[in-house]
Amino acid sequence: MADRQLSRPVIVTEALRLLEEVGLEDLSLRKVAASLGVKAPSLYWHIADKDDLRAAMGERLLRDCLGSIPPSEDWQSWLRAFGLAIWRAQETTRDAGALLMSARSVKHAFQGTATEIVSVLGRFGLDEVTATRMHWSVQALVTGWAVFGDAEDCEHSAQVSEAALDSLDVLILGWATRQAA
Known part of the structure; x- marks a missing residue:
């Protein structure tokens, strides 16, 4: 040291x-x-403790995801890129899905990244409540698929990945439909 x-x-x-x-x-x-x-x-x-460490690790993973998102023309493209970044992080980082889910139990976990995400989505004209729900739904969907995929045997990993990304597209389409109404 x-x-x-x-x-x-x-x-x-x-x-x-x-x-x-x-x-x-x-x-x-x-x-x-x-x-x-x-x-x-x-x-x-x-x-402070193990929970704080997990929260800090999860925050770092999410910050790295945010840093990898290219400029986007609309919130749909940005939200999809965000979902893909989380998916990639969970594919390349051992136990990332479980880490993100365990860190959620810490009250202050991800407050900084959540504020940043809502701010980015706000620049596309989304209100704070909608932006918050959108990013929560993307994170929950992608992390849920990653945890599900970890529980499945390796022979199904390609199918799980395809289903996860299809689900991400359907989720974003649903949000787009709701916004257009």
């Missing part, structure tokens, strides 16, 4: 790296601390 300052972002980065190695079930503050070459109590200056 001598070459870098211990901070919340450093801890979250290491926790996400360890997530790939050990999985969510075996990830602990003690393992993160050991990997960083410090004692677990040192982390408590930056991370």
Whole structure:
């Protein structure tokens, strides 16, 4: 740890790296601390507890998703790109779906990204309530499919992926229909 300052972002980065190695079930503050070459109590200056760590990890995943979305001409394209980004993150990050679902139990989890998402959708003319419901529905749908896909055996993964992306398109079409009414 001598070459870098211990901070919340450093801890979250290491926790996400360890997530790939050990999985969510075996990830602990003690393992993160050991990997960083410090004692677990040192982390408590930056991370309150395991729930806070999971929330911070989930927030980072969502921020990375937001950063990967290209400029969009309308809210439908943006919302689909957002859903695809979450899907890709869950395909490439071990236990990402379970992480996002477990982090939701923390009251402050994802407040920053939620505000940012509502702001982006607001620039397309959507009101705050609708924008909030839209992004919640996309996150719930995609994360639900990812968790479902994790429970299925590998031979069905292509079918699960196709069904998830079809469902995302149907969801966005439903929102578009509701907005047009």
